[in-house]
Every structure is written in C-alpha cells, then in structure tokens.
Amino acid sequence: MSIQEQYRSRAKELLGEGSVKMVIGYGVGTTATRRRPIFITSPDETDRLVLDASCRTNLAGYLLREGLLADQKSIAVFLLPDGVRALNILAAESQLATAQIVVLGFEIKGEEVKPLEGTAAGDFSAIIAERKEQRKAQPSHEMAVKLEEMTPAERFAFWEKEFSRCIKCYACRAACPMCWCRRCVVDNNQPQWVNTSSHTLGNLEWNLVRAFHLAGRCVECGNCSEACPVNIPLHLLNGRMTDEVLTAFDHYPGADEQQEPVLASFRKDDPETFIL
Amino acid sequence: MTKILYSDDLTTCFSTWRKEGIMTFGPVQEAGNSGFREVQDEKELDMNLILTSRTLKELFFPRTEPMLSYSIGKQQIETSEFLPSEKPCIIFGARPCDAAGMAMDDELFNWDYRDEYWFRRRSRSVIMTIACSTSDDFCMCTSLGLGPDSAKGSDVLLRPLASGKGWLVEELTEKGDKALQSIASLLKEGTEEAAPTAEVPVLFDLEACTTWLADPENFESHFWKEISERCIGCGTCTYLCPTCHCFDIQDEGDTYEGIRRKNWDSCSFQLFTMHTSGHNPRNTQSARWRQRIMHKFNYFSLKFSVNSCTGCGRCTRECPVDMGVRETLQAISTLQK
Ligand code: SF4
Ligand code: SF4
Ligand code: SF4
Ligand code: SF4
Secondary structure, three states, rough: OOOOOOHHHHHHHHHOOOOOOEEEEEEEEOOOOOOOEEEOOHHHHHOOEEEEEEEEOOOHHEEEEHOOOOOOEEEEEEOOHHHHHHHHHHHHHHOOOOOHEEEEEEEEEOOOEEEOOOOOHHHHHHHHHHHHHHHHHOOOHHHHHHHHHHHHHHHHHHHHHHHHHOOOOOOOHHHHOOOOOOHHHHHEEEEEEOOOOHHHHHHHHHHHHHHOOOOOOOOOOOOHHHHOOOOOOOHHHHHHHHHHHHHHHHOOOOOOOOOOOOHHOOOOOOOOOOOO | OOOEHHHHHHHHHHHHHHHHHEEEEEEEEEOOOOEEOOOOOHHHHHOOOOOOOOOHHHHHHOEEEEEEEEEOOOOOOEEEEOOOOOOOOOEEEEOOOHHHHHHHHHHHHOOEOOOOOHHHHHHHHHEEEOOOOOOOOOHHHHOOOOOOOOOOOOEEEEEEEEEEEEEEEOOOHHHHHHHHOHHHOEEEOOOOOOOOOOOOOOOOOHHHHHHHHHHHHHHOHHHHHHHHHHOOOOHHHHHHOOOOOOEEEEEOOOOOOEEEEEEOOOOOOOOHHHHOOOOOOOOHHHHHHHHHHHHHHHHHHHHHHOOOOOOOOOHHHOOOOOOOOOHHHHHHHHHHH
C-alpha cells in the first residue's frame, strides 16, 4: 500500500469510528505540483487526500480557527515534524490541548515521503530530538552563513534592501502558525503603535517586531517565506533567532509541550551576558 | 505596410526618450521578485517575463504615499499637499491584463470624487503594452472577455515579431502617437509577420457566474463557506491584483504635526470592516471572500458596467493556499449546470 493509501485509510477509519470530527490534510491544487489545504468531515471523502513531496505547508495554524476545538471533539491533522513542534508550542502557550489532536505525521526526505510512527504530539520526540542535533550541527541555510560573515553595516544594508520590497500585506503573519494573537500589536490603532505605511521605517518596524515575537517560537516551517508575495527571505531572520536561543539556552523551539517559552520564563541562574 | 520597432534599436529608443526628459519604466526582476520601476536603459528590463509578480498599479497607486503634511500652531493651522509630479513617463512592456486594469480603475477613481493622485500619474504616463505570445497555467484573460492582445488601457500595442527581433507597432491613443513621434526615425516600414498570440483557454462562463452572483438568494449560500474555508486572510490576492484599489488613510505624527498618508488596504483583513464598537459586519473569512468576489463581479459591474477583474491570474498564482478567483468562478459555473 502506498503511503498515500495508508494515510487515506487511516483518515477514513478515524472519521468512520467517530474518534475525530475532521481531518485537515492536503488535496490536489490548481497545477500538478500545487497542493491545497482541505478539510474532510466524512469518511466517504478521504479519497480527496493527497500525500506526496509537494505537501509542505504547515497546517497547524488551522487548528486555532475560532471555535474549531471549542466542542472538545478531536481533529486529525497531517503534520511534518516542524508541524508537530508548532503543535507543542501552541499547547505550551495554552492555545490548544494536544489531547484533542490526532497527528498524522510524515516526513519528506528529498522527494520521498515517509510515514512517522505515532498519533499524539508526544510520540514524535525522537525525531524532534534528532532534528535538534542536525540543526545544531549545521546552519539552516547557506545564505545564513554569508550574513554572519558580513559587517553589521553590510547586514543592515542587506535587510534594508530586502524589506524595501515589503508591501505590508501581513501574509507572513497570516501564514504563521505561531502568529496566533487575536489582535496583533500592529493592528492596535489607539494608539497606532506601529506605522501601517510600508515605507522604510514602517517595514523595518514590522519585520523586527515580528522577528522578536518569534524568537524561540519559530519552528522554521517556511510558511512565512512561502507566503510572502515579494519573496523576502524571512526564514533567514527567524532562523537567526533560532540560532540564538539554541546557543544561549539550548532551546529548540517546540521540543515538547512542557517547554517553557524563552521570552516568558525567568531563572535566577540566567547568565544575562547582555547586561553590562 | 506596418511600422516595426527592432529590439536592436531599443537602446537608442530609451536614450531618445530620456534626453527629452521622459522617465522610462519597465518590468524588472530583482531578488526573485518582479515588478515595474524606473530604468535608465533597456538593459535593466527583463523581457522574458510573462507577467511581473507585482502589478502596474504601483506606478499609479503606490502602496503608501504622503497626501499632506499638517502642523497646528497656536494661531493657525498649516497644511501642504504632496501632489505627484507631472513629469512625463513611458512604461514599456506592460501586459494587456495589467493595462486593462488601469482603465477599469479610472472609472472608480473618477466616480464620486476625482482622485488627483491617481489621475496626475495616469495623464503623465504612456503605456506601451506588449501582446503575449506565451501564457502560463494561471492566465485567464480570455475568460474575462479580454485576451493576450487586447488593447484596453494601452496607448501603444506592440506585437512581437515571429522572428523575435522586434515588434509591430500600433498606436492607440494620441498620447501613444506622441511618444512614437519622438522615435519616428527608429520605426521601420516592413512586412514581417507577428508571432501568434498565446492560446489562453476559457475556463468558465462569466455570464453564468455574474447571473448567479446577482441573485440575492445566493448571498447566504453555503457555497461561500465551502469555497473559502482555507483562506488565511493574507491579503496577497488584493495587493497583487491590478484592479484592487482599496486604501486606508492614516495620520503619522501627533495631534500637532504629522503627515497624512494613503496606504493600501484589503477586504481580506478582519480589521477592514471592524467598527469602533467592536462589531464586525464581515466577521468571518468567508464573508470577506464573498465581498471580494461580489465587489468585482457584481457591485462594480452594476455601477460601471464592467467587471473589476482582468484575468491576470495573480490571485491564484500567488495565493499561499491555492485559492483565487479562478477556482471560485469555475465552481460557480458548474453550480449552474
Ligand atoms: S515564522 Fe515562519 S518559519 Fe517560523 S513558525 Fe512562523 S511561518 Fe513557520
Ligand atoms: S508577507 Fe512579505 S510583504 Fe507581506 S508583510 Fe510579510 S514581509 Fe511584508
Ligand atoms: S484567497 Fe489566498 S491570497 Fe487571498 S486572502 Fe485568502 S489566502 Fe490570502
Ligand atoms: S481578481 Fe485575480 S485574476 Fe482578476 S485581476 Fe485581480 S488578481 Fe487578476
């Protein structure tokens, strides 16, 4: 049985026995290589599910749709390991209870899709631990290395140029499973803390505010860079924050749901190297 | 006999215009993203792009622009307006679907109020459009009653030669004619054939769709929720649409001194219709998606007798969750049958 068939029948079973009310997965898209999120509620429709190497969007964010989990019923969702990490963070931040989520885990290696054992968020700790070691051993991106080698002035110029294209659509925020605030700070208009204009200052403010809010929370799923209509390499910015929390606190975002949020926890023995 | 502009003469063509004090704009590709900006010469242009990812509208309706500055003193209030310059511009290499979008928005910006910011830029600009000889999987101009060589909104239409060495030149407006006069010596008489235009399949029955949309019975249909369930409200479809024109007005500064700006806005955003009371008349994403479709294919056409969509396909091409006008209208046309 192909992995797609295997997951379709698992979804059918879950819906059929009534253990979940919905399966969030991927379906065929406009072109042969495009996939789109789909929401299946009947066991007769599980044939619409697709699972292949084009299924890369992190679907965890859909779980926070208003009222979706309010009835205490369970939902199954297709997740890559980074998606499971997102789930852990959402649970740690009290946005959902993992007990309500059935994970249909999979991983993509090259062009090959592999099933992952487990159904509860906690079942995936081994693969997450493995990814942590990989992440520590090598930077996520070639360009990240180049950025490190730049002088601060060069780096600033790089980001200024990239951000100059930002059109302030906030698609990065909409696509990010970690951007769950019901009212984002930039949408607060009494007072308007952050300029809504997409001029240099406004763009810098927005992108920096967002990067800070994701420090230690970004799971590097790539949804934001993928969604950004002007191709700003946002993963480099958020990845840099991950480097920071990994080295300073050995914190790999979303390792498990007990993990304390880096920016919202305090320890007496914190080295506080940045305080002069 | 028709007039031909050869690609080899493009350098002279651009320098002639620039010597006359005309700003030259065209499609460029930078950091994996493409759009229109001012270019010094034709070498900066990317002539292989079918369609830029960002649209022509940015040149007339920038994503943010200052409208006026104000300062309130003890005795008096001073304001000064920032109106766009009237320096002439030539936009070389627009595509028919983008050019048509500008003509559609002329209606809107000259309806109950004449938007000087838009019209100053419109009247100073000459749009030289290149007909498409290739299209991609998302192009749908023909479904919207336009096509890969439609002239709507253009001042000059250039048809690529079959040899690939230049374009057949057709002036469409007085402005276009004037822009061509300054390069008259570069336009050669010839009998070369134009390349065939792109074959863009018709994807839906537009009339059936607009009829369905005009029926008030369908406003509350389940269809809306089903078709837009995956929409994340990111606004990409709006910001990359050549005809979407909504904006917000913001004062930056404080009570006494500041700048009033006009910034893009989108009906996909929850905040777009949020009242100060906290009540939101469009409180679900499906209501917002319905608005986008209704505005384009029902309200706009009722008012201006034209749909506010040119079929450029960007709303599908660039949507992070693979939605778009295309899927919705295709689905509505099948509902009909
Ligand atoms: S910031 Fe980007 S990469 Fe990180 S979790 Fe959010 S969408 Fe994913
Ligand atoms: S998605 Fe890109 S263009 Fe849109 S707000 Fe984010 S960084 Fe800016
Ligand atoms: S339809 Fe797509 S591009 Fe438009 S707001 Fe929804 S998710 Fe974004
Ligand atoms: S609605 Fe979509 S297809 Fe129509 S003009 Fe706008 S972006 Fe292009």
